Amino acid sequence: MLFDPRPKESRSELFDREKELESLSYFVKSGSPLILCISIRRIGKTSLIKVFLNENNYPYIYINARRLPEYQYSIRGSYTLLAESIALSRFSNKLLEYLKGLRGVKATILHGGISIEFNWKRREPSITSLLEKLNNYGRDRNTFFLVVIDEAQELRILRGYNRLDFRQIIAYSYDNLHNLKFILTGSEVGLIYNFLEFSKYDSPLYGRVSDEVILSRFSREESIKFLYAGFSEAGLSVPRNIIEETVDALDGIPGWLAFYGYKITQTKRFDILGEILEEAVKVALSELEKIVRASRYYGLIMRAVAMGFNNWTSIKRAIEAWVGGPIHNKTLFNGLNRLVDLSVLVKENEKYDFADPVYREAAKRLNI
Ligand SMILES: Nc1ncnc2c1ncn2[C@@H]1O[C@H](COP(=O)(O)OP(=O)(O)OP(=O)(O)O)[C@@H](O)[C@H]1O
Ligand SMILES: [Mg+2]
Known part of the structure; x- marks a missing residue:
């Protein structure tokens, strides 16, 4: 459903973004080992990446770095998220075969899947040795293994004494693991560049080249088309003036447009732009309060x-x-x-x- 408020998983639910999917595909096949997907919030980064991963057969793990604050950005948190991403992967059974030889890996076969734990206190396995195994998995299948980190600017907080500098890990992988690629997304655009520091001489990633997919908001025309397409999918016919008024208020941000469309299809009332804006403003306000x-x-x-x-x-x-x-x-x-x-x-x-x-x-x- 085009107005589904969650990140999209398949191309049929994703409006447009053909070019961006094509670029991503090209970069994975023929570009740099480090790919960035950048936009402000609610533009569709997670959706783009998920659709891409579901459409292609690359082995991958998906890590949502926005969950790091739950663990106070600790080593334990980083290891837990990594272990979960492997356990949840479509390929977890086969991946386990590759991890067997590593120290600190404990896997339990459960009813519906696998649970994996690492010995984070001893930092075992080391993250680079883990990546080496993922690289081997890709190499043996003559493909790339993709390590996807959503909201990667959060990784910057892992730096510091006794923590993890993910940039060093990425740089090591960049130089040595030829069947492994990183895809990082970032919605705090300046923070992600400040973290990666490609042009700072003493940064681990100095001089490395990355490829970038920059996602923009929808144009006015695209926004109108998106709303029409979503309403027609839901069997609703919404007057043009209401659609235009909405597009003017929401300025092409797909997340808000989908939020609006979703609410209308739920309530079947068309006069609720004010209420929806109010709800959206409340969501935004709680995000701004964190900054303050x-x-x-x-x-x-x-x-x-x-x-x-x-x-x-x-x-x-x-x-x-x-x-x-x-x-x-x-x-x-x-x-x-x-x-x-x-x-x-x-x-x-x-x-x-x-x-x-x-x-x-x-x-x-x-x-x-
Ligand atoms: N091209 C699109 N077609 C349909 N829906 C979309 C599209 N892009 C985004 N959306 C919708 O907008 C919302 C935000 O999308 P998504 O979570 O993918 O964006 P994001 O850039 O990852 O946001 P955030 O920065 O908040 O993580 C979701 O409801 C998603 O379904
Ligand atoms: Mg996202």
């Missing part, structure tokens, strides 16, 4: 931009008026850069705006 927890200034900056103060001087003046005193240039500079890195704001010609209109609305309601 790190620093109140992020909240003040977002509120200023949401109210239309869009350049350095006007944002600075607005915040100074609110706090009743000066804000250091460095604080403002770092705050703005961070919000751009998080892909909440975009900067064009020295002017700042929200990447997503729903977030703009949410920012107006921040309680700071």
